Amino acid sequence: MTAAGTPDEAGHDVNRELPVNFIQDIISNDLKTGKVKKVHTRFPPEPNGYLHIGHAKSICLNFGLAQANNGLCNLRFDDTNPSKEETEFVEAIQRDVRWLGFDWDDRLYYASDYFQQCYEWAVQLIKEGKAYVCDLSAEEIRAYRGTLTEPGKDSPYRNRSVEENLDLFERMKNGEFPDGSRVLRAKIDMASPNINMRDPVMYRIMHASHHRTGDKWCIYPMYDYSHPLSDAIENITHSICTLEFADHRPLYDWFIENVRPGSEPHQYEFARLNLNYTVMSKRKLRRLVEEGHVKGWDDPRMPTIAGLRRRGYTPEAIRDFCDRIGVAKRDSVVDIGLLEHCLREDLNKKAQRVMAVLRPLKVVLTNYPEGAVEWVSIENNPEDPGAGHRSVPFGRELYIEQDDFMEVPIKKFFRLSPGNEVRLKGAYIIKCEEVIKDASGNIVELHCTYDPETRSGGPKAGRKVKGTLHWVEASHAIPAEVRLYEHLFLAEDPENDEDCTDFISKLNPNSLQVLENCLVEPALAEARVGDRFQFLRHGYFCVDPDTAPGALVFNRIVSLRDTWAKIKKSAQ
Numbered sequence: 001m002t003a004a005g006t007p008d009e010a011g012h013d014v015n016r017e018l019p020v021n022f023i024q025d026i027i028s029n030d031l032k033t034g035k036v037k038k039v040h041t042r043f044p045p046e047p048n049g050y051l052h053i054g055h056a057k058s059i060c061l062n063f064g065l066a067q068a069n070n071g072l073c074n075l076r077f078d079d080t081n082p083s084k085e086e087t088e089f090v091e092a093i094q095r096d097v098r099w100l101g102f103d104w105d106d107r108l109y110y111a112s113d114y115f116q117q118c119y120e121w122a123v124q125l126i127k128e129g130k131a132y133v134c135d136l137s138a139e140e141i142r143a144y145r146g147t148l149t150e151p152g153k154d155s156p157y158r159n160r161s162v163e164e165n166l167d168l169f170e171r172m173k174n175g176e177f178p179d180g181s182r183v184l185r186a187k188i189d190m191a192s193p194n195i196n197m198r199d200p201v202m203y204r205i206m207h208a209s210h211h212r213t214g215d216k217w218c219i220y221p222m223y224d225y226s227h228p229l230s231d232a233i234e235n236i237t238h239s240i241c242t243l244e245f246a247d248h249r250p251l252y253d254w255f256i257e258n259v260r261p262g263s264e265p266h267q268y269e270f271a272r273l274n275l276n277y278t279v280m281s282k283r284k285l286r287r288l289v290e291e292g293h294v295k296g297w298d299d300p301r302m303p304t305i306a307g308l309r310r311r312g313y314t315p316e317a318i319r320d321f322c323d324r325i326g327v328a329k330r331d332s333v334v335d336i337g338l339l340e341h342c343l344r345e346d347l348n349k350k351a352q353r354v355m356a357v358l359r360p361l362k363v364v365l366t367n368y369p370e371g372a373v374e375w376v377s378i379e380n381n382p383e384d385p386g387a388g389h390r391s392v393p394f395g396r397e398l399y400i401e402q403d404d405f406m407e408v409p410i411k412k413f414f415r416l417s418p419g420n421e422v423r424l425k426g427a428y429i430i431k432c433e434e435v436i437k438d439a440s441g442n443i444v445e446l447h448c449t450y451d452p453e454t455r456s457g458g459p460k461a462g463r464k465v466k467g468t469l470h471w472v473e474a475s476h477a478i479p480a481e482v483r484l485y486e487h488l489f490l491a492e493d494p495e496n497d498e499d500c501t502d503f504i505s506k507l508n509p510n511s512l513q514v515l516e517n518c519l520v521e522p523a524l525a526e527a528r529v530g531d532r533f534q535f536l537r538h539g540y541f542c543v544d545p546d547t548a549p550g551a552l553v554f555n556r557i558v559s560l561r562d563t564w565a566k567i568k569k570s571a572q
Contacts, residue, residue, distance in 0.1 A: 397475070483514050
């Protein structure tokens with residue numbers, strides 16, 4: 001981020017932090033030269049699914065540029081395909097944008113708001129000889145369009161009279177023809193080197209009920225037609241799209257020039273976000289949901305904003321991630337490790353530290369008074385001195401992690417083993433005296449002794465041992481279910497089709513592990529859905545919406561290990 005100078009003549013607050021990217025450079029120049037007086041962007045999702053992390057980048061960019069330049073940003077739903085769009089998705093998208101920290105104020109729009117105007121403009125183009133009704137099938141249109149090396153050929157219906165086109169188009173609108181029987185096409189250039197300019201389809205017949213307009217319309221505008229005109233109606237100055245729309249920009253400009261809607265928005269393209277170990281295609285995400293590979297759009301393994309929110313991601317971490325990856329002109333794949341690094345940095349500052357035992361092993365302190373319970377003080381967050389301390393119960397019977405004990409310890413194993421000592425976090429040093437096994441030879445209990453003088457503040461509080469373990473006291477422990485998540489896919493690039501393998505075959509069968517007999521300290525009894533904690537030595541966890549009274553459910557947000565930070569450090 002860089003700060004600009006002093007307020008300019010137009011009154012723009014140029015002292016604010018401005019993003020460093022080529023689009024901001026364009027905007028700064030447009031403001032300086034007077035090409036635009038006020039920056040106006042939009043975020044235009046189609047409501048045919050839930051937003052994902054890639055959309056988060058676009059949200060942050062469009063709303064962020066507007067904020068940085070004292071401008072405006074609209075939320076507009078490009079709802080021109082009723083067969084795939086639902087009110088559920090409209091509501092989810094609004095929820096996600098707000099959760100990320102952005103607001104459109106009173107500027108909520110729909111492409112369907114402009115259906116009548118777009119229809120009238122289409123009639124205008126027909127009257128000017130710039131559009132015609134075509135009876136070719138979709139397959140025939142593709143065949144007539146030609147290839148990248150061969151020009152297309154004219155439709156046999158290209159030279160229909162204006163009167164015939166007007167009549168047919170009105171009859172299309174009135175529902176006289178079946179789906180797919182006719183389309184309205186722009187009359188541009190079938191020999192254009194840009195295939196998108198070879199008489200693109202403007203309208204298709206679709207007898208489907210729309211989530212807002214119901215059955216009022218049975219013809220619907222194509223994206224390439226409706227989008228630039230929607231931008232113009234809303235007085236958008238900078239229409240920011242991803243790179244796949246770069247070849248569509250001449251068509252965008254053609255509709256603006258020939259319809260003459262009254263304003264002249266301009267399209268700019270940036271590289272979309274591609275993240276490894278996941279898929280970003282809405283079609284593929286929908287398939288994961290519909291085929292039951294995940295438990296809905298908000299499954300914590302999904303890259304959807306709803307899934308990330310449920311898993312425990314913070315909006316601050318996602319915005320930081322989007323800021324760090326920047327705005328580029330070339331597509332690339334971003335390491336998911338960077339996203340996790342941003343998350344850890346944020347949670348490290350905020351999350352209260354608590355103790356949770358995921359795979360419990362019982363410990364009995366044989367020299368501790370039976371029935372006695374004392375309370376030890378443990379800091380809530382060493383990164384936040386103001387977070388204070390909490391009291392944690394300590395007694396004769398405790399639980400530690402199974403992995404924190406080894407009967408025959410390997411080299412450099414500094415946790416608990418027969419005859420060895422460890423410190424219990426915030427409490428005492430204990431020593432393993434006896435190992436109790438069941439009839440099958442499984443370790444079920446440890447008998448230990450504690451040194452009463454080693455509690456914090458005691459005469460031997462400074463006595464050093466190599467290992468410190470987390471723990472929970474048995475009589476106050478709260479049962480919990482813990483869900484451990486890993487990458488949804490085993491393949492780094494599951495959307496790579498070169499290996500001719502369906503992306504579903506690349507799913508990670510171990511992406512979810514459910515632990516049902518976990519124990520957490522009593523402070524978590526009052527935890528609410530969405531609360532985030534660091535489970536000492538395990539990672540960061542969030543209370544899942546499946547939580548019910550007396551039945552806590554936690555999702556692992558991310559582990560403590562930060563591979564990205566190590567990579568970054570080694571590169572310095």
